[in-house]
Amino acid sequence: MREWRGLAWMIALGLGLMVGVAQAGGVIRAVGVENQYADVIGQIGGRYVRVDALMNNPNTDPHTIEVNPKMALVIARAGLIVENGLGYDGWAAKMIAATPKAGRVVIEAGRLVRVPGDTENPHIWYDPRAMTAVARAIGAALTRLAPSHAAYFAARVQKFDHALGPWRAAIAAFKARDAGVAVAVTEPVGDDLLAAMGAKIMTPMALQAAIMNGTDPAPQDVATENALLRAHRVKVLVYNRQVTDPLTASFLRLAAQNHIPVVGVYETMPTPGYDYQSWMLAETKAVQRAVSAQQSTRSLLPRRAP
DSSP states (O other): OHHHHHHHHHHHHHHGGGGGOSEETTEEEEEEEEHHHHHHHHHHHGGGEEEEEEEOOTTSOGGGOOOOHHHHHHHHHOSEEEEOOTTTTHHHHHHHHHSOOTTOEEEEHHHHTTOOTTOSOOOGGGSTTHHHHHHHHHHHHHHHHOGGGHHHHHHHHHHHHHHTHHHHHHHHHHHHHHTTOEEEESSSTTHHHHHHTTOEEOSOHHHHHHHHHTOOOOHHHHHHHHHHHHTTOOSEEEEETTOOOHHHHHHHHHHHHTTOOEEEEOSSOOOSSOOHHHHHHHHHHHHHHHHHHOOOBOOSSOOOOO
């Protein structure tokens, strides 16, 4: 914690009173640690918020993020912060603690939706119920910070919830048609979505956790995953496209050799071209295409020109 306190001291020394300003010109400064949360803050706050995201690159490993003074400055200025919690972004929690601000509202999504702190799957934004609760909490927080705009925020919370309708419908349609379909995964990133769709995740959680945490999985769990793919006991392989290593690459090759479609899921919202709702809908449709049409979707973003 000493290094975080030192960083906060340097920022405060350099900015003086400016650090303590949570609003500028009637606009609330806000931070979504992950860009999916920043997107929801922006949708709810509209013209009354200025939002920054600290994790926003869909082509990098979120677990290897490098903290810098600019991030600490953004947090120090914020009147509203939404973090995932559950140990996923603990580095941000340290910076928040190191730069206290009177009146600041901090929403920890994992705690809000009452996910146990020792969960093996912190990727709660894939749970269709979670972001609805987060959006409502954001609306309440913004109302607390700017009471005169309460009606505006309430209307935008309703608009956000309504915009989740196509995603909910796609989940329900898949569940009605393909409930119980067997899938393999590399990490638990999209597990909450797969569970909501009624899919049966065959990969041992111990293997998922090991890959997520960068530890060596048990050989028997690797053998189980290989057998799922070789024996065609699953219809699709869902993998974290932001974090790949030789082991996950071997699973992808095995899936390709056995004509099992793969779907890439993201830990941060792919940009440009998506908001939270369209991102979740795109991931759901990708799984649906894999199961019904044996079509792979490795990326939700268009290919870059060579």
